[in-house]
Amino acid sequence: MMSNAVSIIQELEAIALSPYKSVMRTMKETGKEAIGCFPIYAPEELIYAAGMLPVGMWGGDTELKLADRYLQTFCCSIMRSNIEYSMKGAYDMLKAVIIPTFCDTLKCICENWKVSAPRIPVIPMVYPQNRRIDAGFVYMTEELERVRGALEEISEKPITDAMLEDAFAVYEAYRSAMREFVSVAAEHPEMINARSRHLIIKAAYFSDKKAYTDKINKLTEALKKESVKPFPGIKVVATGLIAEPPALLDIFAKNNVAIAADDLAQESRQFRALSRKSGNVIQRLAWRIVDQQGCTFLYEVEKTRGQMLIEQVRNTGSKGVVVFMMKFCDPEEFDYPIYKEELERAGIPVLYLETEQQMDSFAQIETRVQSFAEMLA
Amino acid sequence: MDDDKKLTSKDFLNQLVAKHYEGALQAKAEGKPVVWATSICPQELLETMDLATVYPENHAAAIGARKGALEFIENAEGKGYSSDNCSYARVNLGYADIQKAEAQDIPMPDLLFCCSNICNTVIKWYENLSKTLQIPLILFDMPFNHTYEVPEHSIRYMRGQIEYAIGQLEDFTKRKFDYDKFGEVMELSNATCEWWKKATDWAKVIPSPLNGFDMFNYMAMIVCMRGNADGHRLFKMWHDELEAKAKAGLGPWNSAEEQYRVMWDGIACWPHLSTTFKALKKYGINMVTSTYPDSWNVRYEKNDLSGMAKAYASNYANRNLDYDEDNVVRLVKDFSLDGIVYHSNRSCKLMDFRQYEIQRRVEAATGIPSVVFDGDQTDPRAFSEAQYETRIQALVEMMEENKEARRKG
Numbered sequence: 001m002m003s004n005a006v007s008i009i010q011e012l013e014a015i016a017l018s019p020y021k022s023v024m025r026t027m028k029e030t031g032k033e034a035i036g037c038f039p040i041y042a043p044e045e046l047i048y049a050a051g052m053l054p055v056g057m058w059g060g061d062t063e064l065k066l067a068d069r070y071l072q073t074f075c076c077s078i079m080r081s082n083i084e085y086s087m088k089g090a091y092d093m094l095k096a097v098i099i100p101t102f103c104d105t106l107k108c109i110c111e112n113w114k115v116s117a118p119r120i121p122v123i124p125m126v127y128p129q130n131r132r133i134d135a136g137f138v139y140m141t142e143e144l145e146r147v148r149g150a151l152e153e154i155s156e157k158p159i160t161d162a163m164l165e166d167a168f169a170v171y172e173a174y175r176s177a178m179r180e181f182v183s184v185a186a187e188h189p190e191m192i193n194a195r196s197r198h199l200i201i202k203a204a205y206f207s208d209k210k211a212y213t214d215k216i217n218k219l220t221e222a223l224k225k226e227s228v229k230p231f232p233g234i235k236v237v238a239t240g241l242i243a244e245p246p247a248l249l250d251i252f253a254k255n256n257v258a259i260a261a262d263d264l265a266q267e268s269r270q271f272r273a274l275s276r277k278s279g280n281v282i283q284r285l286a287w288r289i290v291d292q293q294g295c296t297f298l299y300e301v302e303k304t305r306g307q308m309l310i311e312q313v314r315n316t317g318s319k320g321v322v323v324f325m326m327k328f329c330d331p332e333e334f335d336y337p338i339y340k341e342e343l344e345r346a347g348i349p350v351l352y353l354e355t356e357q358q359m360d361s362f363a364q365i366e367t368r369v370q371s372f373a374e375m376l377a
Numbered sequence: 378m379d380d381d382k383k384l385t386s387k388d389f390l391n392q393l394v395a396k397h398y399e400g401a402l403q404a405k406a407e408g409k410p411v412v413w414a415t416s417i418c419p420q421e422l423l424e425t426m427d428l429a430t431v432y433p434e435n436h437a438a439a440i441g442a443r444k445g446a447l448e449f450i451e452n453a454e455g456k457g458y459s460s461d462n463c464s465y466a467r468v469n470l471g472y473a474d475i476q477k478a479e480a481q482d483i484p485m486p487d488l489l490f491c492c493s494n495i496c497n498t499v500i501k502w503y504e505n506l507s508k509t510l511q512i513p514l515i516l517f518d519m520p521f522n523h524t525y526e527v528p529e530h531s532i533r534y535m536r537g538q539i540e541y542a543i544g545q546l547e548d549f550t551k552r553k554f555d556y557d558k559f560g561e562v563m564e565l566s567n568a569t570c571e572w573w574k575k576a577t578d579w580a581k582v583i584p585s586p587l588n589g590f591d592m593f594n595y596m597a598m599i600v601c602m603r604g605n606a607d608g609h610r611l612f613k614m615w616h617d618e619l620e621a622k623a624k625a626g627l628g629p630w631n632s633a634e635e636q637y638r639v640m641w642d643g644i645a646c647w648p649h650l651s652t653t654f655k656a657l658k659k660y661g662i663n664m665v666t667s668t669y670p671d672s673w674n675v676r677y678e679k680n681d682l683s684g685m686a687k688a689y690a691s692n693y694a695n696r697n698l699d700y701d702e703d704n705v706v707r708l709v710k711d712f713s714l715d716g717i718v719y720h721s722n723r724s725c726k727l728m729d730f731r732q733y734e735i736q737r738r739v740e741a742a743t744g745i746p747s748v749v750f751d752g753d754q755t756d757p758r759a760f761s762e763a764q765y766e767t768r769i770q771a772l773v774e775m776m777e778e779n780k781e782a783r784r785k786g
Binding site: 069070071072074075101102103104105107108109110111112114115124126128129130133134135136138139142143146296299300301302303327328330331333334335336337338340341 | 453456457458459461462463466493496497498500501502504505507508509513514516517518520521523530531533534536537538540541697698721723726727729730731733734
C-alpha cells in the first residue's frame with residue numbers, strides 16, 4: 001500500500017507543479033473546455049454542471065514585465081502574475097474566466113482583464129458582503145443565476161437543475177474527501193510533509209474533480225493503513241492566502257515542521273464549510289458562502305478567525321501558527337493584528353512570513369523557520 | 378451691509394469645522410452616542426436619528442495636513458498593521474488606541490457606520506474597530522459596478538440594506554425612525570449636494586475663480602454636513618462668492634495668473650499639501666477639478682430609497698473603466714483642461730490599479746498630456762518632492778508644446 005500512496009503523491013505533486021501541462025492534459029482526457037476561476041471563491045459547480053472544466057488561477061512564479069502596463073509594483077503578486085500570464089497568452093486555452101470582486105485589487109483586475117486579455121471573455125461576479133441578511137442572500141442567488149446564464153451562453157447549452165444536482169454531488173464528494181484527507185494526513189507527517197500537502201491539495205485546481213477525488217480517496221485509504229509513527233519534528237497550523245512558492249515549504253519539510261491543519265484561502269477554506277441539505281443547488285451554493293467563517297474576504301463583524309486558529313492548534317496538537325502573508329494583500333494584512341493578539345493572549349507562538357510569488361532568496365526565511373522550530377521543539 | 382461683509386464662506390467653513398468637532402465632543406460628554414462613519418455613506422439615516430457623527434477619513438486628513446500622522450501610523454504598525462495598508466486606516470486605528478491628537482480630538486464611537494462604495498478596505502478597517510472597541514457596526518455593502526450602469530438587482534440589494542439598517546438604528550437608539558424627518562433630510566441633502574456641484578462647476582470658467590486646493594478644504598464639509606442647514610448655507614455661500622468672482626473675471630489667485638488648467642486624480646497628499654500646491658502655482662497651474670465634485674453629488678428623488686441606493690453606488694471609484702474613461706473625458710472638455718496630474722496614492726489600490734489604463738484612454742481620446750507621481754494621502758514617507766517637481770516640470774513642457782501648437786494653428 002505504501003508504494004501505492006507514494007505513486008499517488010508523486011502524480012498529484014507533478015500535476016500541481018505544471019499547471020499548464022496539467023490543464024491541457026485534463027482538457028484532452030475529458031474533452032472538456034476550460035473556464036478560469038480567480039480567487040477566492042468561484043462557483044465551480046456551475047462550470048462543472050455546464051460540462052466544462054473549472055481551472056484555478058492563483059498566479060505563479062513568472063517574471064513580471066508586461067503587467068506593469070496595468071499595475072503598480074505594490075499590487076499583490078498573484079494578480080500581477082495573472083495579468084502577466086494573460087498578456088503572454090498562457091491562458092489562451094481558457095474559454096472564459098470568472099473574476100469575483102472580493103477585494104479592491106480584484107475589482108481593478110476584473111476591469112483590466114477586459115483589455116489585457118480581450119480574447120478571453122470575463123464573467124465578473126460580486127459576492128455580497130452582507131451575506132447574512134435576506135437582501136444579501138437573495139442578491140447572491142441572483143448573481144449565481146446570472147453567472148449560470150453567462151456559462152450557458154458560453155457552452156451554448158442549458159444548465160438544467162438536474163445537471164446542477166449532479167455537479168453539486170461531485171463537489172460534495174470532493175469536499176468531504178478533502179476534509180478527511182487533511183485530517184488523516186495530519187497523522188502522517190512522515191509521508192505528507194508541508195510541501196507535499198500543499199501540492200496534493202493544489203492539484204485539484206488543474207484536474208477534473210471527479211477523477212481527482214478518486215485519487216484522494218485512494219491516498220487517504222492507503223494512509224489510514226499506515227501505522228501512526230512518532231514524528232521527530234513539530235506540527236503547526238498554517239494561515240493566510242496561499243503557502244507558496246513551494247521552495248518555501250521545502251524549508252519546512254527540511255526542518256521537520258509539518259502542517260497539521262490550515263486556514264489558507266487556497267486550501268481548507270475551499271472545502272471546510274459544510275453544505276446545507278435544504279433548498280435548490282443555487283441556494284445551497286449561497287448558503288456555503290453564508291456559512292463560511294473566519295475568511296477575511298467575507299465580512300464578519302465577530303472576526304472569529306483568531307478563535308478558530310486557537311481551536312485548530314489545540315485540536316491538532318500543534319505548537320504554533322505560521323502566517324503566510326502575501327505581500328500587498330490588504331484583507332489578509334488587516335486581519336493579522338487582530339488574530340495575532342488573540343493567539344498571543346492564548347500563549348500560541350506565531351511565525352510571520354511575508355511572501356511573494358517571485359522570491360529568489362530564502363536564506364532569511366530559512367533561519368527564521370529553523371529558530372521557530374528549535375524554540376518549539 | 379456690515380453683516381454681509383463680515384462673514385466669508387471661508388470664515389464660515391472654519392467655524393463649521395470647529396462646531397462639528399466641538400458638537401461631537403460635547404455630545405459624548407453628555408452621554409449621547411457617537412457614530413464614526415465613512416465619507417460617502419448614507420448619512421441621511423444618521424441625521425434623521427440625530428446622531429452625532431464624525432468621519433475618520435476627515436479626521437485622518439486633518440491630522441495629516443497638520444503633520445501629525447506619523448505618531449498614529451507608527452502606533453498602528455506597532456500592532457502589526459502593514460505599512461502598505463491605507464494610511465487613513467492606520468492613522469485612525471492608531472488614534473483609536475492613543476485617543477489624543479494635538480491636531481484635533483474626536484470622541485470615541487459607540488456605533489460604526491460603514492459603506493463600501495468607496496472601497497472594500499473600509500470593511501476590514503471598520504470590522505477591526507468593531508472588534509477592538511466592542512461596539513456594533515452597520516455595513517452598507519455596495520457591489521462594484523463592473524457594468525456601465527448600476528444593475529437593478531444591486532439596487533434591490535442595497536435598498537434592502539438601507540431598510541435593514543433603519544431597523545438596526547432603531548434597535549441601537551431605542552427610538553422609532555421618523556420617516557417625515559427622513560424626507561426632509563433627504564431633501565436638504567440633495568439641495569446641499571446641488572450647491573456643492575454648482576459651486577465646483579464655476580471652475581469651468583476661464584480663468585477659474587476657484588483654486589482647486591480650496592476645494593479639498595471644502596470637501597471635508599460636504600462629507601460631514603450634507604444633511605444639515607449649516608452645510609446647505611455654506612455651499613450656497615461658497616457658490617455665490619465663486620459666481621461673483623467669475624462674473625468679475627477674477628482668477629484663482631491674487632498673486633498670479635492662471636496659465637494652465639489641470640485635473641488632479643486622487644486625493645490630496647495632506648502632509649505635503651503646501652509643497653504640492655506651490656509647485657503647481659509656480660507655473661501658473663490651477664487644479665480646476667477632480668473626480669470628487671461628482672462623488673458627493675449624491676442626487677435622487679425625495680423618499681425614493683431605490684434612487685438613494687443607486688445614487689450612493691454611483692461614485693467614480695465604484696464604476697467600471699468605460700464609465701470612468703467617459704467621466705474623465707467629459708471633465709477634460711467641460712473644464713477645458715490642459716493636463717492631468719495622477720496621484721498614484723499608496724493608500725488607495727482601488728484608484729491606483731485602474732489609473733494607467735484610464736491615463737492611456739483619456740490621452741488617446743483628448744490628446745492632453747498627463748503625469749503620474751508617487752505619493753500617499755497621509756503617510757508623509759511615501760512622497761518625494763524631487764520626483765513631484767520633475768513630473769510637474771515635464772507636464773508643463775508638454776502642456777506648453779500643445780499650447781504652442783494651437784497658437785500656430
